[in-house]
Amino acid sequence: MSHIHIPDGVLPWWLWVTGWVATALLLGMASRMATRTGTRRAVPLVGAISALVLVAMSIEIVPIAYHVNLTVIAGALLGPWLGAISAFIVVLVLALVGHGGITVVGLNTLMIATEMALGWALVHGGLRLLGSRRVRPVAAASTIVTLAITTTMLVGIVALAGSGATARHTGALDVETLEFRNPFSGDLINVGLLGGDNHGHDGEHATEAGHVDEHETEAEHDDEHEEGGALSVSRFAAVVYTLGPIGWVLEALVTAGVLGYVVRVRPSLLLRSVNAPPSASARVGDEHGGR
Amino acid sequence: MDITAVDRSAISGDTLLHRAAPSSKLVATALLLAAVVNVNDPLVAAGLTLSLTGAAAAVRLPVRQMLVLALYPAVFALVFAFAAAANVPLGALVVLKAVTAALAVVTLMFSTPYPQVFAPIQRVTPRVVGDALLMTYRSLFILADKFSDLSRAIRLRAGLSRRQPVRAAAATVRAMGGLLLYSLDLSQREYDILHLRGYEGGFRVVRQRSADRSADTAALIYSAILLGVVAAFRWIPGLAGYAWLVTLAGAVDLATGALIGRRRR
Known part of the structure; x- marks a missing residue:
């Protein structure tokens, strides 16, 4: 639920363009940090963990629109910088199989990268504080806190989009009465979509106000379309x-x-990196050390 | 979500779209996405969806498999539409946008191998990102196979059963734990190989050229027409009453595409 399953063309262009720009900056910084500790080590590790996340995401519980993410685990293993690269790859591959919009890849990357960074900080911090025996409660609590924060970010993004920014016309369809208007018929022919009254909205305006107010009613219609087409942030x-x-x-x-x-099964995998000093360059899965 | 099916079609398929250059298909997909972003009428959006499905059927792409993937985001779009859209037409527009965008991208991916799609992305991203993208592609199929084997093994040992959901969930979680360990071992093996071969960053993808210029032209013209229709209905208010014609044209496209596809078989 945390990353954005919003289709292309729903969020305003300035928002998703900002997402892309922020992602480009993040990827630039992340790749610089990754190169410092060795590209040869980073590339297969990010590839394998990203692939793991993608396989996990193919496990779905459709009725509640949920799929497994494993982003907290990926973050705990990769750290925030490699996590950001992995987030971009996962989101891009998902978008290329139709799972999420292409335009929102930037915003999605920021969301997943935040999930991974928070997951890394909370899991490692929790294990240092409570010890390795508490790995299950630490992992569970970290996941819930992480997802609660990123879900709030998602709501924030929709709120940022704002009702005015996302309002759009719905063409010939009157969203109030669900009728199609025919602009060349002088409002004589209306087709009800969901049981709409054939002599509905437009007809009433025509008989009450006459042809003099025709332009006024057109303008009113446009206003209604704007209001009717807005996203409801509170309901979301x-x-x-x-x-x-x-x-x-x-x-x-x-x-x-x-x-x-x-x-x-393999305690050294997670606990070594937890107990290692922050300066240590050895990564998870680095069995031979070095580059 | 069967990503391996996409790869099978992209690698072994032989349709008109497979013969077009990846760069042309990428441009055509970008035009279609621009159409999806700009469409503001549910009837026009429905026309796009129908027409695109018809085009895929006409060139004999595996439409059923494509629709499964393209309809998948509709589930999430429905939740979003229910949550955020203020009325039924806007909700329908949101769902149709999701399906049409997915269909456009899935059409590209069913006719173009992943490395060819990644190649232009690799050129504009930092080297680590581009290389990791290609490495993910390689690892994805290995891990998908491994997970399938693990699930089958658990099922054969009667660990996965619908009657015992808790036990099945626990077994699946353990399988994922096993898969995680396997993926780390895989990354270690890949590291060893890269080390042995003296990798210093920068995988190269050989660009695929067009095998049939007419396929490139057809893909580009078709996408440009759809974008043109969307632009006309968005910026010419007088056309608003005729949006149903686009839906009708889309339905005709679909029927014609299905007929052409069946004839070619």
């Missing part, structure tokens, strides 16, 4: 905060289960 927030927690809990259970399994 209500739905997202109702459905979201189900997804957060499921994701928390999966993250806790997977990280618990990893710590049980």
Whole structure:
């Protein structure tokens, strides 16, 4: 629920262009940081973890529009900089199979990168604080906090888009009466879409105000289309905060289960990087060290 | 979401679109996405969806598989439309935009191998990002196969059953844990290979050229026409009452495309 499943052409252009610009800057910084510790090490690791996230995302629970993400795990293993690169790759590949819009790739990348960075900080911080035995509760709590924050970011993005910015005409369709207007028929022919009254809105205006007010009614119609076409941010927030927690809990259970399994089977994988000093350049999976 | 099916079609398919140059198909897809971004009438959007499906059927792309992928975002778009759209037509527009955009992109991906789509992206992104993108592509199929094997193994041991959802979920989570460990081992192996071959950054993709110029021209003209229609209905208010004609034309395209596709078989 956290990353944006908003189709192309719904958010205003300035918002998604800003998303792309911010992502370009983030990728520039992230690749510089990745190159410092070795491209040869970073490329296969990011490739494998991104592929893992993509495979996980193919596991769906359609009725609640939920799929597994594994972004917190990916963040915990990759760290914030490689996480940002991985986020871009995952979002781009998903967009190329039709899962999410191409124009919102930038905004989606920022969301997933934030998820990975927060996941990394919370999981590692929690394990340092509470110890490796508490890996499951730490993972679960980190996931819920992370997803709650990024879901709020999502609502913020829709709010940023604003009702005025996203308002759009719906062509010949009157959104109030669900009737199609025929501009060349002098409002004589109206076709009701969902049980609309054939002598509805336009007809009433014509008989009450006559032809003198024709232009005024046209203008009123346009205003109604603008208002009717707006996105409802409060309703969006209500739905997202109702459905979201189900997804957060499921994701928390999966993250806790997977990280618990990893710590049980190969504890050095996660705990070594937790206990390592911040300056250590060895990465997860770096069995031989070095470049 | 079966990404491997997309790759199979892109690599082994032999349609008119497969013969076009990837660069032309990328431009055509960009034009179609511009049309989706600018469409503001649900009837015009419906016309685009129908026409695009008809075009895919006419060139004999695997339409059923494509529609499964293209309709997938409709589920999420429906949730978004229900949550945010103020009325039914706007909700329909949101869902149709999602499906049409997905259909445009899926058409590109079903007729173009991933590395050819990634190549132009690789040129404009930092080297690490471009290389990791290609490495993800390679790892994706290995991991998808591995996960499928793991799931099958668990099912054969009666660990995955609809009657025992909790047990099945626990087994799936363990399989994902196993997959995570496998993916880290895979990255280690790939690192060793890169180290052995003296990789210093910068995978190169050999650009695929057009095998049939008419295919390039057809793809570009078709996309430009759709964008032109959308632009006309957006910026010429007098056309607003005739949006249903676009839906009708789309339906005719679909029927004709299905007939042409069936005849060629």
